[in-house]
Amino acid sequence: MVYMTIIEVNTNNNLVNWGKKMKTVAFFDTKSYDKESFERFCGEDIKLRFFENKLNEDTVGSATGFDAVCAFVNDNINKYVIEKLYESGVGIIAMRCAGYNNIDLKAASGKIKVVTVPSYSPHAIAEHTMGLILTLNRKLHRAYIRTRDHNFSLEGLTGFDLYKKTVGIIGTGKIGLAFADICGGFGMNIIGYDIVKSENFRGKYVSLNTLLSESDIISLHCPLTKENRHMINKATINKMKKGVFIINTSRGLLIDTAALIDGLKSGRVGAAGLDVYEEETEIFFEDYSEEIIFDDTISTIISMPNVIVTSHQAFLTKEALNSIAQTTMENLQAYFEGGKIKNEIII
Numbered sequence: 001m002v003y004m005t006i007i008e009v010n011t012n013n014n015l016v017n018w019g020k021k022m023k024t025v026a027f028f029d030t031k032s033y034d035k036e037s038f039e040r041f042c043g044e045d046i047k048l049r050f051f052e053n054k055l056n057e058d059t060v061g062s063a064t065g066f067d068a069v070c071a072f073v074n075d076n077i078n079k080y081v082i083e084k085l086y087e088s089g090v091g092i093i094a095m096r097c098a099g100y101n102n103i104d105l106k107a108a109s110g111k112i113k114v115v116t117v118p119s120y121s122p123h124a125i126a127e128h129t130m131g132l133i134l135t136l137n138r139k140l141h142r143a144y145i146r147t148r149d150h151n152f153s154l155e156g157l158t159g160f161d162l163y164k165k166t167v168g169i170i171g172t173g174k175i176g177l178a179f180a181d182i183c184g185g186f187g188m189n190i191i192g193y194d195i196v197k198s199e200n201f202r203g204k205y206v207s208l209n210t211l212l213s214e215s216d217i218i219s220l221h222c223p224l225t226k227e228n229r230h231m232i233n234k235a236t237i238n239k240m241k242k243g244v245f246i247i248n249t250s251r252g253l254l255i256d257t258a259a260l261i262d263g264l265k266s267g268r269v270g271a272a273g274l275d276v277y278e279e280e281t282e283i284f285f286e287d288y289s290e291e292i293i294f295d296d297t298i299s300t301i302i303s304m305p306n307v308i309v310t311s312h313q314a315f316l317t318k319e320a321l322n323s324i325a326q327t328t329m330e331n332l333q334a335y336f337e338g339g340k341i342k343n344e345i346i347i
Helices: 032-041 079-087 122-138 140-148 174-185 208-214 257-266 296-303 318-336
Strands: 006-010 023-027 046-051 068-071 092-095 113-115 166-170 189-193 217-220 244-248 269-274 307-309
Touching: 023 032, 023 318, 032 046, 032 318, 046 318, 068 318, 092 318, 113 318, 122 140, 122 174, 122 217, 122 244, 122 269, 122 307, 122 318, 166 174, 166 208, 174 189, 189 208, 257 269, 257 296, 296 307
Parallel strands: 023 046, 023 068, 068 092, 092 113, 166 189, 166 217, 217 244, 244 269, 269 307
Antiparallel strands: 006 046
16 A cells, blocks of 8 residues: 655635536645645646655556646656556646656557646756856865865865866757856857757857867756667767766766766766766655665765765756746646647647
């Protein structure tokens, strides 16, 4: 038996506008900040119920009786989960994020609609990316710990000027473009790689091999696909400049973590800033400070002094949370009213 932890139930007693019962939405993998933002944008005709547990094969039964579910990046919405949701009457999966690689779209096709939030705050993620670079380069995290211990030595804290350094941006969608604008403010030389080129990109487009070999800093801002899984691997790392910084605020599976660790140990990779991790599903967003983590890979990479790992935090600003909640509720409202759903994923 699976026990679900419920944060709170938002109960509205108003009559619905469509002559039907109040629509209900089950939110999975939720935290207090989710509840606060979504209740702000919830209409009077929709009842929200928040579950802390992730949506997966063990917890899908809790969605029974709901009209819709709202899920997040680390929920496992495979074929089995899709079938159970469909059997229980759920008609739509609303992802409160841009990605949907954790959903079996083929299984959902013709049964359950899938919607996403394609854009919420590209500036939030772009700014977090630059924050990782600045912290790694000027070793702010180490300096903070030192001075807290009354150690005011500067030994080992030397960084480099970002001015005139080459930053390679892989993926020039809205986030990549916002990050390029920030880099421009630092006077950096900006190059980029993307299958789809944007006329608004302030840098120069080059081949992937050229980007790998010429960049002092490489930042990933592309969605995860079958083609680019582990695009940062042993072979591609060997093409990079010695001492390159690798930053990933996109998807964990873009990087082969074992290859990254080898690159860090050899010195080929000078530093890494990771807001995502390929095996993050059971780790990120949770508090394990009083427990032993049995993932040796994440334990190894966190222990390295030239690595910063943040737990999928880049999106976490007030503006982004409000935008996510507003767009998600608009997606659900359009579905419940039988209108056109702007952000539906169709295969």
